[in-house]
Amino acid sequence: MPNWNEVIVEIQQARQNNPNVNPLDTVRRKYLKKVSEITGRNTIAYYSGWLQKPKAPGTAVGDKDKSGFMLGINKLDRSQGLDLILHTPGGDIAATESLVDYLYSMYDKDIRVIVPQISMSAGTMIAFASKEIVMGKHSNLGPIDPQMGGLACQAVLNEFEQAKEDIRQNPHSASLWQVIIGKYHPTFLGACKQAIEWSEKMVSDWLENNMCDGDMKRVKNIVDTFSNHSIQKSHARHISKKECKEVGLEISDLENDQDLQDAVLTTHHAFMHTFSNTHCVKIIENHEGIAYIEQATPPQIK
Structure with missing residues (x-):
């Protein structure tokens, strides 16, 4: 699977091959679908662009997110369960509770969370609602x-x-x-x-x-x-996979499945490139390419 730089090259090639199609969407959706093909489960990516746009509104967990999940879950075969790829700084407690209640109503307890990099605060709370958390050596949860x-x-x-x-x-x-x-x-x-x-x-x-x-x-x-x-000590503390295991969380090693690890990390790179090269601040997207996207208002040129 492509690494960070190779994903950039693939995006550039996709742009040259078909100038009428957004290459960022094409590449991102290709690898998100690959994750689902490997696991045989529904896959929804819940991504925030707070690392690229730390001052932009709309990056945190909020009530609008449920609309994105409703869009992403619609028409999926819910008997296949849900793998939720999380990358978020956290957000509102009430919105988090409401979102988990909705996911439970759709998938009951058959929810697995995959953390490719960081899922902090309310994102950690969402991970705690799952039956299992998949983390790599590079993955972190945070204090709640x-x-x-x-x-x-x-x-x-x-x-x-x-x-x-x-x-x-x-x-x-x-x-x-x-x-x-x-x-x-x-x-x-x-x-x-x-x-x-x-x-x-x-x-x-x-x-x-x-x-x-x-x-x-x-x-x-x-x-x-x-x-x-x-x-x-700090709400911003990054808690490692090792610590998560020691405290009693059900943690699976992303490294144990090389194909899944490659697909998840390449998908993660594709999302990061999307945030770096667009006004997107949040994307909720399923493996079929159905996406709810929030964008920051670009600055006015005077």
């Missing part, structure tokens, strides 16, 4: 601790607890802490607690009823590790 306004909810709660303890031991520190915690609005603390409880309950249920098959000790270990801000 909720964020509000760019702040880790658990870090906010920890800061409040530290303030209470400091003031109890040294009342003169109250004025200093008032400046620090005064930046939070009155209901922020409660909202942080609720976000943590919601996300942990949601992910625990998915793990219990699918990947972990009722093993609550295993579920607790996974959730405690991935949601603990004190352990992970």
Whole structure:
């Protein structure tokens, strides 16, 4: 299968051979279909272009994504199950819950997630809803601790607890802490607690009823590790395949199937080239070439 540079050459050749057809689409869909042919399963790629366009709106998981999945799943033979290729920075918790509920209604528990590079935050949550996660040595998941306004909810709660303890031991520190915690609005603390409880309950249920098959000790270990801000230190931390296995996730090695690895990585390169050479910020596409594509508005030239 072509590597990164060879995919570029193939795209260029496709453009020369048929100038009336978008070569990026042609090459990307060719290899996405190859993934499905190897596995014998439905395949949907859920890709965000946040790495190429970090400031563009529309790269995160949101409510509009369900329309893309509805389009991609329509007319597929659902008895073949679903392989979901994920590459996303994460996004809205409510949208994530709604999306997983929809996928369960379509495929029940027969969902496998393939992570070719990075599936962070809410993307990790979606992966936890599957029966199995396929990762390579280069693949990463991320912490699932909720964020509000760019702040880790658990870090906010920890800061409040530290303030209470400091003031109890040294009342003169109250004025200093008032400046620090005064930046939070009155209901922020409660909202942080609720976000943590919601996300942990949601992910625990998915793990219990699918990947972990009722093993609550295993579920607790996974959730405690991935949601603990004190352990992970940063919401941006990249968690390796090795760590994912050690904590109890059902991880399969992408390297164990050379044909599948080649097809997945070539597909990944093709998606990356699409984001680099177009205004696309998100693509939800199935193995039959049916795609939902969001584009960033190009800058106005004045």
